[in-house]
Amino acid sequence: MxxxxxxxxxxxxxxxxxxxxxxxxxxxxxxxIADLTVDGSICTGGCVCAILITRGVPVYLSxxxxxxxxxxxxxxxxxxxTALGIPSILAGILTQLMLYSVNxxxxxxxxxxxxxxxxxxxxLSMRDNISAMLVAGGIIAAAIICLxxxxxxxxxxxxxxxxxxxxxxxxxxxxVKLNKVxxxxxxxxxxxxxxxxxxxxxxSANINDGRGAIVxxxxxxxxxxxxxxxxxxxxxxxxxxxxxxxxxxxxxxxFVILLGLNTSYLKMLSAIIVVIFLAxxxxxxxxxxxxxxxxxTGGDADx
Amino acid sequence: xxxxxxxQKTFNPGTINAKTALRGLDLTLNDGDFVTxxxxxxxxxxxxxxxxxGVWKPDYGKIEIDGxxxxxxxxxxxxxxxxxxxxxxxxxxxxDMEIAENLCIAARRGVGRRLRWGFRPNERQQYRELLxxxxxxxxxxxxxxxxxxxxxxxxxxxxxxxxxxxxxxxLLDEHTAALDPKTAAKVLEITDKLVSENxxxxxxxxxxxxxxxxxxxxxxxxxxxxxxxxxxxxxKKNLTIPDLLGLFEKASGxxxxxxxxxxxx
Numbered sequence: 001m002x003x004x005x006x007x008x009x010x011x012x013x014x015x016x017x018x019x020x021x022x023x024x025x026x027x028x029x030x031x032x033i034a035d036l037t038v039d040g041s042i043c044t045g046g047c048v049c050a051i052l053i054t055r056g057v058p059v060y061l062s063x064x065x066x067x068x069x070x071x072x073x074x075x076x077x078x079x080x081x082t083a084l085g086i087p088s089i090l091a092g093i094l095t096q097l098m099l100y101s102v103n104x105x106x107x108x109x110x111x112x113x114x115x116x117x118x119x120x121x122x123x124l125s126m127r128d129n130i131s132a133m134l135v136a137g138g139i140i141a142a143a144i145i146c147l148x149x150x151x152x153x154x155x156x157x158x159x160x161x162x163x164x165x166x167x168x169x170x171x172x173x174x175x176v177k178l179n180k181v182x183x184x185x186x187x188x189x190x191x192x193x194x195x196x197x198x199x200x201x202x203x204s205a206n207i208n209d210g211r212g213a214i215v216x217x218x219x220x221x222x223x224x225x226x227x228x229x230x231x232x233x234x235x236x237x238x239x240x241x242x243x244x245x246x247x248x249x250x251x252x253x254x255f256v257i258l259l260g261l262n263t264s265y266l267k268m269l270s271a272i273i274v275v276i277f278l279a280x281x282x283x284x285x286x287x288x289x290x291x292x293x294x295x296x297t298g299g300d301a302d303x
Numbered sequence: 304x305x306x307x308x309x310x311q312k313t314f315n316p317g318t319i320n321a322k323t324a325l326r327g328l329d330l331t332l333n334d335g336d337f338v339t340x341x342x343x344x345x346x347x348x349x350x351x352x353x354x355x356x357g358v359w360k361p362d363y364g365k366i367e368i369d370g371x372x373x374x375x376x377x378x379x380x381x382x383x384x385x386x387x388x389x390x391x392x393x394x395x396x397x398x399d400m401e402i403a404e405n406l407c408i409a410a411r412r413g414v415g416r417r418l419r420w421g422f423r424p425n426e427r428q429q430y431r432e433l434l435x436x437x438x439x440x441x442x443x444x445x446x447x448x449x450x451x452x453x454x455x456x457x458x459x460x461x462x463x464x465x466x467x468x469x470x471x472x473x474l475l476d477e478h479t480a481a482l483d484p485k486t487a488a489k490v491l492e493i494t495d496k497l498v499s500e501n502x503x504x505x506x507x508x509x510x511x512x513x514x515x516x517x518x519x520x521x522x523x524x525x526x527x528x529x530x531x532x533x534x535x536x537x538x539k540k541n542l543t544i545p546d547l548l549g550l551f552e553k554a555s556g557x558x559x560x561x562x563x564x565x566x567x568x
Contacts, residue, residue: 173382
């Protein structure tokens with residue numbers, strides 16, 4: 001019974017992390033970059049949004065600016081990687097570290113920016129989980145529609161091919177470096193947007209928010225795609241699956257808390273989920289691979 | 304059309320692994336030339352094609368395509384002049400994208416992409432017709448992921464992509480070497496058809512002496528980063544494999560060494 005009472009909260013929180021996972025999906029699945037910037041940019045989104053709202057900036061404008069701040073972080077990572085030749089994973093780590101200082105500076109040196117005590121009009125809050133679910137769901141739907149439209153434009157198609165086959169992309173006249181920067185900007189913009197929603201939902205932004213966010217995002221992607229790819233492997237279904245993955249993750253998370261697991265072990269749990277999803281296909285391929293029958297020589301008749 | 308002067312390239316300069324791949328190579332192609340390129344192991348054939356494509360910048364020398372100096376132009380910018388097919392059939396197409404999407408990207412090479420809908424209304428129909436000319440049954444699989452296709456099918460699609468917008472110069476880097484003989488013959492047949500129909504200026508590396516003689520109007524043989532033999536016209540038409548090996552031995556003073564060539568003689 002307690003579990004069912006906790007369910008709306010788990011779903012609402014899961015949706016917000018599902019939105020973040022969409023951002024991670026763009027870098028990890030489409031661009032083929034494991035972008036660690038997200039641990040910083042999700043926090044940046046929360047800090048920017050919280051500080052702006054508490055200074056009286058309208059909530060919708062604050063959220064848009066949070067998105068732009070995240071996009072800027074993505075651009076920094078992209079430039080470190082493409083213009084300065086730093087490996088992408090290190091570029092992400094470096095930006096993440098920079099963002100820790102930046103985020104502290106944004107919050108005026110304090111580690112928490114809280115909405116508590118003020119009468120701010122927020123988009124969503126954990127005090128009303130049902131409406132929080134609707135707001136988060138609406139924003140996710142809008143984001144998926146925008147991304148779906150974008151990835152079927154000429155520019156969007158080149159972004160897909162950049163991650164899928166950079167050699168082919170360059171041969172077809174695509175500026176692979178520019179595309180990586182654009183992709184990372186969109187990715188981190190969405191992550192920061194999720195951060196802005198998360199801060200409102202919780203009622204505060206904390207400098208330590210977002211630690212391990214990339215792992216949660218990856219867990220949501222793996223859980224979601226393991227289901228959605230079986231249904232229909234297309235872009236929109238994949239994104240919906242990723243959001244669903246975020247929700248499932250948070251339901252499991254809440255369930256485990258209810259079982260009485262010490263909350264300090266939860267990051268271990270997140271990491272283990274990701275390890276399992278990455279390791280299972282590898283182990284299957286490496287240790288349990290059935291030998292294929294010897295192919296007939298002479299090539300396919302239709303080749 | 305293509306004018307290369309004094310092209311030099313050394314990989315890993317100043318180290319024990321230093322390898323001079325091109326030693327002051329000069330080459331001029333005329334409009335409509337279909338040139339086959341052969342040469343021994345490490346003769347610099349692929350290095351030459353990569354230099355033209357802009358994969359890296361040469362140490363010395365100049366490359367002009369259609370009067371434009373492209374020596375310092377980045378790879379993606381000079382792509383507007385070039386159609387390229389790689390040796391590895393996996394390299395020329397995006398596996399996780401549909402056949403139609405791959406073609407759609409290729410149709411916009413050198414045109415500049417904008418934030419407008421990826422496909423024009425009748426574009427898919429055009430691709431269907433184009434694919435049917437390959438006679439591989441791909442016209443009914445427009446929305447299939449390219450990764451599901453065989454190497455030969457992917458290479459045929461890469462050829463279409465390379466020629467969809469008429470390139471100033473078509474670069475084929477042993478594009479049939481990774482295919483089985485039957486498929487290789489089919490891809491070569493498609494190549495010849497596309498080149499002659501569009502009157503494309505073409506550089507085709509091959510390890511098969513027979514193909515090198517059978518196709519194209521001009522044949523060059525490379526050796527140690529330079530062009531050793533350059534035959535065209537009637538002389539090329541009447542060339543035989545023993546002639547070619549004789550020419551090589553006379554010009555280089557050594558025996559022709561390319562394991563792949565010797566095996567396929």
